[in-house]
Amino acid sequence: MVKPTKVTNSIRALRFANGQMTQAELADRIGVTRQTIIAIEQGRYSPSLEMAFQIARVFKVPLDEVFQYPDSQGEPQ
Amino acid sequence: MAYEEKRAWIMLVVSVCAYAAYLIIIVGRAGPTPLAELSYESTLLWSIGVAIAVQIGLGVIAGLGSPKARKKDQRDREIGRLSEYIGQSFVVIGGVAALLMALAELDYFWIANVIYLTFVLSAALGSVAKIFAYRRGFQSW
Numbered sequence: 001m002v003k004p005t006k007v008t009n010s011i012r013a014l015r016f017a018n019g020q021m022t023q024a025e026l027a028d029r030i031g032v033t034r035q036t037i038i039a040i041e042q043g044r045y046s047p048s049l050e051m052a053f054q055i056a057r058v059f060k061v062p063l064d065e066v067f068q069y070p071d072s073q074g075e076p077q
Numbered sequence: 078m079a080y081e082e083k084r085a086w087i088m089l090v091v092s093v094c095a096y097a098a099y100l101i102i103i104v105g106r107a108g109p110t111p112l113a114e115l116s117y118e119s120t121l122l123w124s125i126g127v128a129i130a131v132q133i134g135l136g137v138i139a140g141l142g143s144p145k146a147r148k149k150d151q152r153d154r155e156i157g158r159l160s161e162y163i164g165q166s167f168v169v170i171g172g173v174a175a176l177l178m179a180l181a182e183l184d185y186f187w188i189a190n191v192i193y194l195t196f197v198l199s200a201a202l203g204s205v206a207k208i209f210a211y212r213r214g215f216q217s218w
């Protein structure tokens with residue numbers, strides 16, 4: 001079983017906030033396939049840092065508005 | 078379905094079917110004759126040749142329609158590397174097994190067949206790993 005990523009993202013919400021941008025349009029803008037955008041949105045794939053910045057740049061927002069890494073209670077700092 | 082995932086399915090099904098067909102032909106031919114004395118060479122080569130040709134043909138058909146779908150991106154390359162890495166283990170096992178069998182002076186039949194079997198296992202395991210990564214998720218860390 002693949003360990004799910006703790007990284008969450010707001011790509012779906014950002015797409016809708018940006019003129020109902022489709023997954024295919026976003027994929028074209030950053031040069032990946034639509035399947036990769038779907039996998040990222042569903043948390044099945046963690047993009048590289050560079051791809052994460054490219055996604056944030058498309059939406060013209062800081063990186064942490066696109067990707068979040070929530071704190072876990074009881075986890076050693 | 079991603080083009081690379083389709084290709085993984087094609088490789089898995091074709092390589093397993095070709096090997097199964099080879100085994101059925103060889104075992105059916107055996108009868109009272111010991112396996113090592115059978116004429117297997119042409120069947121083995123045909124099995125490999127047909128499998129390669131069918132994989133190429135089906136790969137081309139799977140990619141028809143949208144050239145954009147055939148594009149490989151970072152995720153495809155990372156998943157491809159993972160599946161190669163997993164599949165390669167069986168190639169090494171096959172090489173070592175063939176070396177030991179040659180040193181033990183076993184019949185060519187067994188050496189050729191253990192190499193073929195590990196090629197098939199390598200293709201099958203690599204394809205399963207790739208399909209699993211596409212279906213269930215893949216984290217690059």
